Amino acid sequence: MTRALIGVACALALAGTAASAATVPRGPVSITLPGDAGFAFKPGPGVIAAQTYCLSCHSSAYVSTQPTLSRAQWTAEVAKMRSPYGATIPDDQVATLVEYLTTQYGKP
């Protein structure tokens, strides 16, 4: 939208009586999202578990953009993803994931 159009729209809103030219939309809109857009987990012990159980729902950027969380914080995050968020992480993979996240994205 051009700035001129926005100006018109705002002027109309200001007038308080006239509506903008907006009408209800019709028809389909289609986009293509870029998937993980080049983001990937760092290599290291446990990366397969991270790829298997984290990437099913979200890109690795959810992990890599966090501040340097402690082991206790990563443990809480993994627990939160299992419940209530419903991730299908088997019991025997929890320690592997916490170790990987703490080593690669956390603080000791």
Add this chain to the structure above:
Amino acid sequence: MRLVRRDFLVFAGSAATFALLPQKGGAQTIDLPFDNGQRPVVAFPQKRPLLLLTPRPPQLETPFAVFDDGVVTPNDAFYVRWHEAGVPQQVDATTHRIAVSGAVNRTLSLSLADLGGMETIEYLAVNQCSGNGRALSSPRVAGGQWDNGAMGNALWTGVRLRDILDRAGLKPSAKQVQFDGLDGPVFPSTPDFRKSLDLAVAQADDVMVAYAMNGAPLPLLNGYPVRLIVPGWYATYWVKMLSAITVLDHVDDNFWMKSAYRIPDTPDNSVVPGATGFPTIPINKMRVRSFITNIAEGATLTAGSQTVRGIAFDGGSGIARVELSSDGGTTWHQATLEHDYGNYSFRRWHATFDAKPGPQKLAVRATGNDGATQPVKQGWNPSGYLRSTIETYAVTVR
């Protein structure tokens, strides 16, 4: 903000189908002012290049310089936030329906054409993520690491939610109204994103089901073809791709109301970092905030008279005054408020100050018509919500 050339894919789109086309030359990254704050700048479909927080589900932050361009945030610059990866990539407004059901006398299935036949309302309102500024929490907290660009101000056009509720007819047992959109989780075990409002809030004069944004259809990533607008309230309630309105005869106990988006039920809604076991309530109205938009943290200025401008907003009482400090908050001078676009809109302001050589710390403070103002120290909460503290900008004058 430091700009760095990096190789990242840039995508562009045109017409009604928005494809992803790699762009020559790669894209920039921007370093936001906190640890681990590097963000690629990427253009998603129907969007100009924005700060990419996460690609799946898509979360994009508006570069702060956009807020200096005008009172309205353009649709292609408006931030994006989705909770779950099941974001529909094709939506047909012609076949889209909003199901109205629950504690009502008549269930409805409303088309966009039905909305077009109802009374139109329109106003400017700020949409701000509950976690806007979360990355500035001290101590830091887990969650989406937004700087202050998870907000925008747009002209919304649509119909009153109340008119829809009236058409359905509420049963006496009605207590809350729940909203659901077309998006969904990857696994059935994951709670679907739904939000609810108390009946008194839902029936307010200005809560809107909006089909236009700045005079145009909503970008798909902002909720095409229709979303809820709860002016003055944090954006978690502004459900996108609105597909169901369910009147509840009880207080919603779904995860996104009962467990997520909660704030401490303490006098200033903050707790000591690490505290547990305190009572909580659902997040609600936005706190008053103000920003400088033409001078960034770390900027170098020329000595002499300098113009400072920016924006302010609150949870709907409107901005009563904005004050600027050029000595880090010791003394304050009243800024000039610019045109009033309504109590829910950004309010632009400007001021001048005499820039003397050396380091200076600018600060800005807004006060709402309700008397609320911005605290010097930001209260802490475990989710990093409700940021409202006085923002400061260290500059060097030469």
